[in-house]
Amino acid sequence: MQLRPRFDAAGLVTAVVTDHASGDLLMVAHMNAEALEQTLASGFAHYWSRSRSALWKKGETSGALQAVREVLVDCDQDAIWLKVQVEKPEDTCHTGRATCFYRRVGPHGHGLLPALDRA
Amino acid sequence: MQLRPRFDAAGLVTAVVTDHASGDLLMVAHMNAEALEQTLASGFAHYWSRSRSALWKKGETSGALQAVREVLVDCDQDAIWLKVQVEKPEDTCHTGRATCFYRRVGPHGHGLLPALDRA
Numbered sequence: 240m241q242l243r244p245r246f247d248a249a250g251l252v253t254a255v256v257t258d259h260a261s262g263d264l265l266m267v268a269h270m271n272a273e274a275l276e277q278t279l280a281s282g283f284a285h286y287w288s289r290s291r292s293a294l295w296k297k298g299e300t301s302g303a304l305q306a307v308r309e310v311l312v313d314c315d316q317d318a319i320w321l322k323v324q325v326e327k328p329e330d331t332c333h334t335g336r337a338t339c340f341y342r343r344v345g346p347h348g349h350g351l352l353p354a355l356d357r358a
Numbered sequence: 359m360q361l362r363p364r365f366d367a368a369g370l371v372t373a374v375v376t377d378h379a380s381g382d383l384l385m386v387a388h389m390n391a392e393a394l395e396q397t398l399a400s401g402f403a404h405y406w407s408r409s410r411s412a413l414w415k416k417g418e419t420s421g422a423l424q425a426v427r428e429v430l431v432d433c434d435q436d437a438i439w440l441k442v443q444v445e446k447p448e449d450t451c452h453t454g455r456a457t458c459f460y461r462r463v464g465p466h467g468h469g470l471l472p473a474l475d476r477a
Contacts, residue, residue, distance in 0.1 A: 242463055242464075253372055253386055255374050255383060255386060257383065262381040262382075263381075264374060264376065264430075264439055266432065267372055267374060267432060267436075267437040279463070309462065310462065310463040311383075311459040311460075311461060311462050311463065312459065312461050312463055313385065313386060313458040313459050314451050314452065314453050314455075314458045314460070315458075317386075318386040318458075318459075319463075320383050320459050332433050333433065334433050336433075339432040339433045339434075339437075340430040340431070340432050340437075340439050341430075341433070342430060342431050343428065343429065343430050344361055344398070344429040344430065344431055344438075345361075
């Protein structure tokens with residue numbers, strides 16, 4: 240059976256990135272065909288930056304490189320799950336954290352609470 | 359600090375859904391403002407179906423309802439992480455599996471290997 244990613248109108252699939260060891264969700268990003276190819280070919284995560292309209296090797300500047308340990312795809316092939324091992328994990332998020340998901344939404348959706356155990 | 363989701367041009371944010379207990383990635387879906395509001399108000403996950411252009415309470419038909427245990431948001435607020443407890447988990451994926459991510463991408467990106475431990 241062939242991998243046939245279903246790219247959206249902008250040519251992208253969603254990439255969900257978790258830590259290979261802890262299982263923690265680190266970030267959500269996007270990949271075009273080239274980013275996916277470079278990721279599979281190099282073993283390091285590459286994404287498409289929508290804001291900069293550029294291919295982006297994660298960690299090239301920050302040092303938080305993501306070595307890909309496992310890749311899965313969902314049922315309709317429009318989302319990719321990367322399990323990675325991060326070098327310099329404290330710089331995964333541009334805010335200087337190990338995960339982009341460091342805030343918890345309050346009980347009624349009003350306000351953001353720092354997720355203290357993940358900050 | 360206020361929750362201010364950054365909806366895309368189609369009015370959507372990405373929702374990453376994991377199992378509250380196991381941490382497993384279950385599915386990736388999309389939410390518009392109404393789906394997010396309904397989720398926070400009801401405590402059960404609601405999504406926006408892009409194929410059906412309709413609000414969708416997950417599990418309403420299949421029974422695989424998702425009780426929301428925790429909600430986090432990422433740094434730029436265009437992705438939401440839901441930790442859920444699934445009723446009837448074997449029907450989370452429309453293929454009749456507990457997760458939509460049941461296939462592993464092969465070493466060179468050619469072909470899909472069944473992820474046996476997750477099938």
